[in-house]
Amino acid sequence: MPPVGPRSGDAIFANIERVNAELFTLTYGAIVRQLLTDLEEVEEVNKQLDQMGYNIGIRLIDEFLAKSNVSRCVDFKETAEVIAKVGFKMFLGVTASVTNWDADGTCCSIVLEDNPLVDFVELPDTCQGLYYCNILSGVVRGALEMVSMKTEISWIRDMLRGDDAFELQVKLLKQVPEEYPYKDDE
């Protein structure tokens, strides 16, 4: 019998198949490096990283829902907490925190103090304007879109640019009502 109720990020991470993080970190680094060579424009690299993340997010949400056993979140606040506490933990093995809520509860920051993507990474001066971790914001945006939340995500703080943490601002643009029943032919 599967456990009833949501599982903690730690419990899921402990039971999930895991691999050496160096492989992940270095592979991502090699991809960014190759993109910088191939695309020349840093803006274009940011876009491709975001697109990669988005494509991953729209698929990863299924694994997340299947393994975390979370039920429907009552509001955007709860959703953000679940992403930070369960989502980041079960995939990257790190916990994030949620802060800086605006008054109407549609905009917040997800703060990461530890981020396996940037182990061993230092940005040279020629990479000004590069959002190295843009894949992460893409993942969150893609995953949220699959649960009917359109969001806009931007980087507020970036340790590779000298800040003391990574801060992702997540702004809820609109909640698309789910249409049911789904049509078979779409």
Added chain:
Amino acid sequence: MGREVSESCVDSLLTEMVSMYCNRLYANKPELAASRIDAIGYQVGHQLSERYTMERPRFTDHLDAIKFICKDFWSELFKKQIDNLKTNHRGTFVLQDNRFRWLSRMSLDPSPENGDVPQENSEAAAENKAAQVPNMHLHFSCGVIKGALHNLGIACAVSADTSHLPACSFVVRIKP
């Protein structure tokens, strides 16, 4: 044990990297896409073998270095060793992994005569494209091995043979 991430992180990253190069950046130039994917693998292999050999004495010969790839290097990446190593003692080595992790989640059919004959050309084309994907993934794997060996001072060419799936054999030809 060092830091770990979920296996799906690496799987998704590799899948997206291949799809980005093959479908978006170089959609009509598969050979360019392949060379970029190979280059990314090379970089990864090069850096990983640098890290994993930091505290080791120098390898005495080619076989010694290849054995390191089969045992320690493979174990770090896949938590298992290469299952079978063959050599002709003239610079060619065949490393076989009986269940290669990076292909084990892919549905592939190496023999085109299996299954239904596609009725339309578009279907045939789609099928062709599907067959390319695992090949593109293999460019990454071959690049990793090539980069790792190159970091150990061994210039070589690496190709992959997947005719006995889920086993995968990597053929390493050392350049004289």
